[in-house]
Amino acid sequence: MLKNSFSKIESWLDERYNLNPVRNLLYHKKVPTHKHSFWYYMGGITLFLFCVQVLTGIMLLIYYKPGEDSAYESVRFIVTEVRFGWLIRNVHSWSANLMIFFAFVHMFSAFFTKAFKKPRELTWVTGFILLLLAMAFGFSGYLLPWNELAFFATKVGTDIVGVLPFIGEDLREILRGSEDVTGATLTRFFGIHVAVLPLIFNVFLIIHLLFVQRQGMHEPEHFQKLSEEKKKFIPFFPNFALRDALLWLIVFNILIFLALFFPWDLGLKADPFTPAPQGIKPEWYFMFMFQTLKYIPSHILFIEGEVLGIFIFFIAGLIWMLVPFIKFKERAKAKIQPLTLIGILIVAFIVLMTILTYLGL
Amino acid sequence: MxxxxxxxxxxxxxxxxxxxxxxxxxxxxxxxxxPKSAEGTVNSVKAGIASEFPANSSKIIKFGRKPVILIKIENNEFRAFSATCTHLDCIVQYRTDTKQITCACHNGIYDLKGRNVSGPPPRPLDEYSVKVVQDEIIITTETG
Structure with missing residues (x-):
């Protein structure tokens, strides 16, 4: 009975919209299985955490009130008065961090398995833009509780923008909404966090997913070299999708565990007229940049250290984004290809700098 | 053509x-x-009673919309500087143990004349003048 009515709906839709692409996805899409198949799941986990972000974010919006006199109070109200408010806020904060972590893992796994190469250049570019947008989400969301740590981190973060030549001062003022970090900054960051970024993020996310869908899963070199009969695949639906779902369930459990046992401290309310407390730091995914800026002297030749640092990060980011379009010579005899070595060095740099910050060096 | x-x-x-x-x-x-907010320019503020201010201590004063750090050093002399670190905008504090002005954000250190002595700050802190009139502390801009 149910099956019958379902197939009636299907044929009604099929007649009008041609459901072949959906059928192709469900019945014909295959996923290669090999020793690196595990990395295929990282993007899915990131997507899952993004969905958690959207849902918990909308829930927080019901009670959150932006504004110098209401932001901190409303977050305190959420975590102390609203039933399960503490849980929703903790899940939102933890999920944000995990999402960025898995986005990084996803990006580096795509890099080391060389999935960014032709014909997937634009999947890489859109993916990198999504990571930058996710970090912008993190930066703008960090300020919203209007606590001391976030206040000074935002002061530092937005002041860094001001050192850019020509446009720096204007850009800083546009970001802050005034000369200083004030309630005006909070309103702007709130708008950016809940309206501007979601809009842009979703556009890139849809493009990214369409590309993946259109081109199918990347086959690593060693897999491509296998003869056709030796290549193993599993159907995307239901085999891969169910494994995806199982991993999501595991990640969801980890998320709830973290939210329950490691709650996020709200801290003290921001006060523009108190000294910065010890231990001002940005979120962990900005640490490597923050730490590098600390090591650069205040002046190198005639250039300000910070300007130089930001310039280097900007150029490095640009090269990283455009890496699929750069031709690297493969060395047949080398044990590690130069490109892989660059990747390892970058990961090592990020990890080292992050650890140094936490050691307080 | x-x-x-x-x-x-x-x-x-x-x-x-x-x-x-x-x-x-x-x-x-x-x-x-x-838009530029029409703020009245502040040239001086009253910062409390001089005799009630303990030596070797400090206080952040609102100077219009800017924070100013007022310090009473050990010989009972008052000094006031802009409390905004010249490095990246954090608010500085007076360390009673080292008798220095420090910024916790990136470990910038200034001496008691506001000069940047260590860490990343590129410039000294702007100084304000302090007068004590009938036991009342008055902070004014250097020019004001």
Missing amino acids: PINRRKFIDALLSLGGLGGLVAIVYPAFSFLKP
């Missing part, structure tokens, strides 16, 4: 299109830049 009708219309439309674009972008960009 003769200008035919098509080229002329193309040029006219391009110019009009460009003008239209500017007419949209300029107001949108200007909208994003916050």
Whole structure:
């Protein structure tokens, strides 16, 4: 009975919209299985955490009130008065961090398995833009509780923008909404966090997913070299999708565990007229940049250290984004290809700098 | 080169299109830049009773919308500086143990004359003058 009515709906839709692409996805899409198949799941986990972000974010919006006199109070109200408010806020904060972590893992796994190469250049570019947008989400969301740590981190973060030549001062003022970090900054960051970024993020996310869908899963070199009969695949639906779902369930459990046992401290309310407390730091995914800026002297030749640092990060980011379009010579005899070595060095740099910050060096 | 009708219309439309674009972008960009708030310029503030202010201590004072750090050093002399670190905008504090002005954000250190002595700050802190009139502390801008 149910099956019958379902197939009636299907044929009604099929007649009008041609459901072949959906059928192709469900019945014909295959996923290669090999020793690196595990990395295929990282993007899915990131997507899952993004969905958690959207849902918990909308829930927080019901009670959150932006504004110098209401932001901190409303977050305190959420975590102390609203039933399960503490849980929703903790899940939102933890999920944000995990999402960025898995986005990084996803990006580096795509890099080391060389999935960014032709014909997937634009999947890489859109993916990198999504990571930058996710970090912008993190930066703008960090300020919203209007606590001391976030206040000074935002002061530092937005002041860094001001050192850019020509446009720096204007850009800083546009970001802050005034000369200083004030309630005006909070309103702007709130708008950016809940309206501007979601809009842009979703556009890139849809493009990214369409590309993946259109081109199918990347086959690593060693897999491509296998003869056709030796290549193993599993159907995307239901085999891969169910494994995806199982991993999501595991990640969801980890998320709830973290939210329950490691709650996020709200801290003290921001006060523009108190000294910065010890231990001002940005979120962990900005640490490597923050730490590098600390090591650069205040002046190198005639250039300000910070300007130089930001310039280097900007150029490095640009090269990283455009890496699929750069031709690297493969060395047949080398044990590690130069490109892989660059990747390892970058990961090592990020990890080292992050650890140094936490050691307080 | 003769200008035919098509080229002329193309040029006219391009110019009009460009003008239209500017007419949209300029107001949108200007909208994003916050208007300058009409704030009365503050030249001096009262900062409390001098005899009640303990030696070797400090206080952050609101000087209009700017924070100013007022320090009473051990010989009972008052000094005041802009409390905004010249490095990246954090608010500095007076360390009673080392008798220095420090910024916790990036470990910037200034001496009691506001000079940047260590860490990343590129410039000294701006100094304010402090007078004590009938036991009342008055902070004024150097020029004011």
